[in-house]
Amino acid sequence: MTHLTVSGKTIDEAVAKAVNELQTTKERLSYRVVQEPQKGFLGILGSKPAMIEAHVLPDPVELAYNFLNEMVSLMGIHATITKKEQRQHTLFDFSSEQELGRLIGKRGQTLESLEYLTNLIANRQDGAYTRIELDAENYRERRKQTLEQLALRVADKVSKTREPVPLEPMNALERKIIHTALQHISGVETVSEGKGAKRHIIVMPHPASEKSSINIR
Structure with a gap:
């Protein structure tokens, strides 16, 4: 994770610079204020700029995908995970040449539990909530x-x-x-x-x- 120290006349200006330099969005930027801006004598002598330390939050969808890949591997299941962007959520669909009943579970309980854990992983960082849904060979x-x-x-x-x-x-x-x-x-x-x-x-x-x-x- 790359951390960047940025300064500006105001906190907002420093944030805008960080967004531009890290090529991200304000929603995915995490920062802490290192120094508040201070006006000097006559507005000149002793003045200090605002200073922040910033970094880009991990992509929640990427976190979810990596987590699912690892979990499926640990379960000993050989499956392809396809990402499908929906209007209000991201869907990960499992497909495989082998039976996916173990991944789905009784009445879909295993799939539901995996979906719950995936959402926890994807949204453990502060920021807008990203809803993840899982499906396996049109089970839903x-x-x-x-x-x-x-x-x-x-x-x-x-x-x-x-x-x-x-x-x-x-x-x-x-x-x-x-x-x-x-x-x-x-x-x-x-x-x-x-x-x-x-x-x-x-x-x-x-x-x-x-x-x-x-x-x-």
Whole structure:
């Protein structure tokens, strides 16, 4: 990491010089003030410029990529990691000639844990938050479709039996998929219960639809 000492009439001027000399952006510049600017006698004698020591913060996406390469190697998995820049996040997609089930884990738990650790590594420096997402051979989309189909089957059962059905514990993203899939399905509603790893969704008959059926009778 290259450190550079820069001076200027003001702190802002010194920062601007550092950004230019290090060919970076203000967001990726880290600096500490070595000397505050001081005005001398009559504005001339004894005056001191502002002085900062600056360096460029590591690229969070590069940190994430290097971390993932190392982790996959330690797991003994031979995989290609492809970076895909999305509108609000960076996606790293794993592909391999061998089975990636060990990387994905049961219901995607290993992939989720690896994604969590990757975000910690990428954002351990001060600065704007960079969101990293991981996928492996389109697992995310396949899992999404599975959850949507599950949600519709359970909603149909609840509508017929008028009995609530609890689902298995899921992470926040998967619970959102269930909530979204059923938000416009008449006759049912979804609520989340439990804490931490035990938090799950219960698909319940909608009270309004139950009252309607009673009135019809």
